[in-house]
Amino acid sequence: MDTIIRPFDQPVEPKTEWNSPMFRLAQNQFLNAAQFMGLDDNLRDRLVFPQRTLLVSFPCRRDEYSEVETVFGYRVQHVLTMGPTKGGLRYHEDVNLGEVAALAMWMTWKCALMHLPFGGAKGGVRIDPSKLSRAELQRLTRRFTMEIFSMIGPDKDIPAPDMGTNAQVMAWIMDTYSQQVGHPVPEIVTGKPLVLGGAAGREEATGRGLVYLIEAAADHLGLDLKHATAVVQGFGNVGRNTAVFLAECGVQIMAVSDVSGGIHSPKGLALPAVIQYVEQNGSLAGYPDADHISNEELLELECDVLVPAALQNQITEDNAARLKCKMVAEGANGPTTLEADEILRERGIFVLPDILGNAGGVTVSYFEWVQNTQEFAWTLEETNHRLHTMLLEAFRRTLLRSQRDSIDMRTAALVEGIDRVAQAKLLRGVFP
Numbered sequence: 390m391d392t393i394i395r396p397f398d399q400p401v402e403p404k405t406e407w408n409s410p411m412f413r414l415a416q417n418q419f420l421n422a423a424q425f426m427g428l429d430d431n432l433r434d435r436l437v438f439p440q441r442t443l444l445v446s447f448p449c450r451r452d453e454y455s456e457v458e459t460v461f462g463y464r465v466q467h468v469l470t471m472g473p474t475k476g477g478l479r480y481h482e483d484v485n486l487g488e489v490a491a492l493a494m495w496m497t498w499k500c501a502l503m504h505l506p507f508g509g510a511k512g513g514v515r516i517d518p519s520k521l522s523r524a525e526l527q528r529l530t531r532r533f534t535m536e537i538f539s540m541i542g543p544d545k546d547i548p549a550p551d552m553g554t555n556a557q558v559m560a561w562i563m564d565t566y567s568q569q570v571g572h573p574v575p576e577i578v579t580g581k582p583l584v585l586g587g588a589a590g591r592e593e594a595t596g597r598g599l600v601y602l603i604e605a606a607a608d609h610l611g612l613d614l615k616h617a618t619a620v621v622q623g624f625g626n627v628g629r630n631t632a633v634f635l636a637e638c639g640v641q642i643m644a645v646s647d648v649s650g651g652i653h654s655p656k657g658l659a660l661p662a663v664i665q666y667v668e669q670n671g672s673l674a675g676y677p678d679a680d681h682i683s684n685e686e687l688l689e690l691e692c693d694v695l696v697p698a699a700l701q702n703q704i705t706e707d708n709a710a711r712l713k714c715k716m717v718a719e720g721a722n723g724p725t726t727l728e729a730d731e732i733l734r735e736r737g738i739f740v741l742p743d744i745l746g747n748a749g750g751v752t753v754s755y756f757e758w759v760q761n762t763q764e765f766a767w768t769l770e771e772t773n774h775r776l777h778t779m780l781l782e783a784f785r786r787t788l789l790r791s792q793r794d795s796i797d798m799r800t801a802a803l804v805e806g807i808d809r810v811a812q813a814k815l816l817r818g819v820f821p
């Protein structure tokens with residue numbers, strides 16, 4: 390029986406600049422874990438807010454020359470104690486300061502859980518990239534890079550891809566930064582194209598890592614993946630790669646979805662055909678050989694492994710009681726609310742929490758940064774071997790903490806991460 394964690398004693402002051410539902414989720418997860426571990430009050434009050442926040446507005450000229458749109462962008466660095474900060478860059482029409490701050494805080498715990506020498510950061514631009522031409526996307530990216538130029542740097546803060554951004558966007562950031570300093574600086578971003586110093590295996594690392602962890606969790610639960618089924622929400626970088634690697638393990642993929650909705654086949658989907666269809670048509674809409682369902686229906690399908698790999702706030706108190714899976718393996722950041730966590734815990738559904746589940750991405754980003762700074766490239770085999778070793782160690786640490794303290798996997802992962810940051814903060818002391 391898991392220990393019941395009481396809600397934290399002190400409500401979070403709701404009127405801070407970062408206030409948003411997602412930031413409150415990140416704060417409340419942290420405060421619950423802090424209370425459970427008896428974290429020093431001074432440290433708790435320091436870590437519950439990000440250290441640095443930059444909010445910019447800037448012009449983006451459309452291809453129609455007379456149209457100039459004002460766009461909002463953000464960069465948040467949560468903790469500067471552990472090393473340079475590290476975190477993705479999100480392009481989405483709903484991005485806001487609270488969301489970016491929440492993602493930065495989760496990056497801190499994730500890097501600490503993985504024993505990476507980074508603090509957490511995140512960035513975002515409030516825009517729908519699917520509505521931009523390639524030229525518009527490039528202009529937007531270069532101007533945003535200049536707006537946050539003073540805050541980023543290979544020893545300061547290193548961006549990477551997240552929702553709505555990709556290797557090409559990283560290449561434009563790398564080029565813009567390099568033009569400013571007068572020489573190439575590949576280590577300013579990770580998730581770059583291979584020819585610019587990208588790491589073999591980075592593109593698929595988040596999905597690959599999640600599947601390594603699902604294998605370890607299945608082993609722990611006594612679940613035979615060769616006879617297992619999975620449902621995946623989101624068919625972008627994380628969702629698609631997770632589905633592909635799960636299928637390689639013999640798992641039958643029953644349903645997948647994207648922003649246009651979901652597709653389901655009771656016999657299992659033919660994944661290569663689905664991928665080919667999305668490549669040709671841009672989305673799952675109209676896929677011929679499956680039933681079409683909504684994203685809400687998809688989450689409630691019967692399966693062994695449910696993989697939320699799209700947006701935050703998907704598994705809530707409204708649907709958690711109706712989930713019919715044995716394991717939730719979180720590829721997305723923040724897909725499960727606090728209330729839903731409680732329901733999953735009571736129902737005995739095993740959760741691979743986001744800060745562990747999707748940590749493969751930042752881990753291989755770390756490998757890429759190491760290779761760039763040493764100017765020496767590793768093989769894909771070396772990368773995957775090291776990724777596997779590090780993720781399994783983090784899984785074992787988390788599981789051990791969860792069993793020893795009778796706490797759920799999310800709290801255990803948070804406690805592992807927070808404890809490491811707290812130790813570092815105490816050792817460095819307060820300046821001045």
Ligand code: NAD
Nearest residue numbers: 552553595623624625626627647648699720721722747750
């Ligand atoms: P992506 O842009 O490549 O793909 C996102 C997918 O989600 C697309 O298929 C899109 O159609 C779908 N989607 C968007 N809105 C949706 C909705 N309302 N319902 C269902 N599906 C919807 O993004 P990604 O890089 O795969 O990121 C997905 C999640 O994984 C995010 O939460 C991100 O923070 C997290 N993550 C990504 C990485 C990485 O390496 N890319 C690493 C760690 C965590």
